[in-house]
Amino acid sequence: MPPSALLYDKNQEASLQNNVSINAHPNNVIPIATPTFRVTCNRVGKDHQFTSMDCAAKFGGAINDLLHWRVDLSNPDINVILNIVENSINISIALTGASLHRRNITQFGPTALRSTIAYNMLRLADIQNGDIVCDPMAGGGSISVEGAVNWISSFHICGDNHHAAGLRSVANRDYAGNQNNIRSMAMDVATWDVCCLPLRRNSVDIVVSDMPFGKRIGSKHKNWKLYDHALSEMARICRCSSGRAVLLTQDSKVMTKVLQQYKHLWKRRHCYWINIGGLTAAVYLLLRTEHEY
Ligand SMILES: C[S@@+](CC[C@H](N)C(=O)[O-])C[C@H]1O[C@@H](n2cnc3c(N)ncnc32)[C@H](O)[C@@H]1O
Incomplete structure (x- = not known):
């Protein structure tokens, strides 16, 4: 934005209101108070x-x-905000005072997913009214909670094999x-094993899940069997034909x-690469083929 864009021209407003053209005079130009700013830089990259x-100082200087x-x-x-990941940079302006990554969640487990990532995974799934959306490895339910808050015309089921x-x-x-002043959240919670779900064939439209990375929960070795069955x-x-899945994992080797x-x-x-607390992880968008199970 050029500096002139920050100036308020009294004549311009008058000419707009009265539809009369008046030649601008320097004395009629009143500067609007210039805003204050800061630059915040988040950076991931080894080299x-x-x-x-x-970065923040250079960009701020400019x-x-x-x-x-x-x-x-x-x-x-x-x-x-400058978000730098390896050789790419994303420049944006913060719209909220604080990060929204903990919104809607009060109970955090050892691998609680950021609400912001959960929201974006759900967006990728392209949820339609009436869709049944399932997270079969839900932990504290951050994905289904975001779903029930933001896609209120669909139903969200989640479960985990840990009672807690x-x-x-x-x-x-x-x-x-x-x-969020939602009296009845369209969300149900179960305790189950993803390898043997108590759900009928073809009964779910979308699966969205954050799968164990095999680090804090499970192990890389156990993932071979777990991912296969899941x-x-x-x-x-x-x-x-119409079903889809959005799955987050760091174990792309097993997933592939x-x-x-x-x-x-x-x-x-599609496969999107994202950064979670310094770890590179992949979000897979999968489409269910027409092949009967
Ligand atoms: C990465 S965590 C999910 C975290 C969750 N997105 C959250 O925000 O809390 C993976 C979850 O899968 C669950 N899990 C592992 N094996 C499972 C199985 N066989 N059946 C169901 N859930 C399982 C774990 O208990 C863990 O809570």
């Missing part, structure tokens, strides 16, 4: 020859030179309902092998 502070905005680190009007996780899901569901069971409950094995049931539509 950078600079620090996050360097904004100041161009727009003459004043720096205020503690209470800025505008917070410019189910209790957290129920607490989070009730908390999110209160926070992908098979997800294919059984998911509707042929298992998807190869079940290519008659799942078609890999």
Whole structure:
């Protein structure tokens, strides 16, 4: 934005209101108070020859030179965010004072997923009114909670094989309902094993799940069997042809092998690489083929 865009022209407004053209005079130009700003830099990458502070300072200097905005680190009007991952940079302006990654959740388990990531996984699934959305390895239910808050015309079922996780899901569901003034959250919680779900064939439209990475929960070795059974069971409950799955995992090696094995049931539509607390993970968007289970 050029500096002139920050100036308020009294004549321009008058000419708009009266439809009369008046020649602008320097004395009639009143500067609007320039905003204060800060630059916040988040950075992931091994080979950078600079620090996050360097980036924020350089970028802030350029904004100041161009727009003459004043720096205020503690209470800025505008917070410019630089997200640097390896060789790419994303520049944005913060719309909320604090990060929303803990919204709607009050009970956190050892692998609680950020609400913001849960929300974006659900968006990828393209949920339609009336869809049944299932998270069969739900932990504290962050995915289903985001779903029930933001896609209120669909139904969300979640479960985990740990009883304590189910209790957290129920607490989070009730908390999110209160926070968002939703009297009856369209979300149910079960205790189950993903390898043997108590659900009918073709009964679910969408599976969205954050699968064990094999680090804090389970092990890389156990993932071979778990992912195999889970992908098979997800294919059984998911509707042929229209069903889809959005699965987050860090174990792309096992996932790739298992998807190869079940290519008659799942078609890999896309794989998005994301960063979770410094770990690279993959979000798979899968489409259920027309092949009957
Ligand atoms: C990465 S965590 C999910 C975390 C969750 N998204 C959250 O925000 O709390 C994976 C979950 O899968 C569950 N899990 C592992 N094996 C399972 C199985 N056989 N059946 C059901 N759940 C299982 C674990 O108990 C764990 O809660």
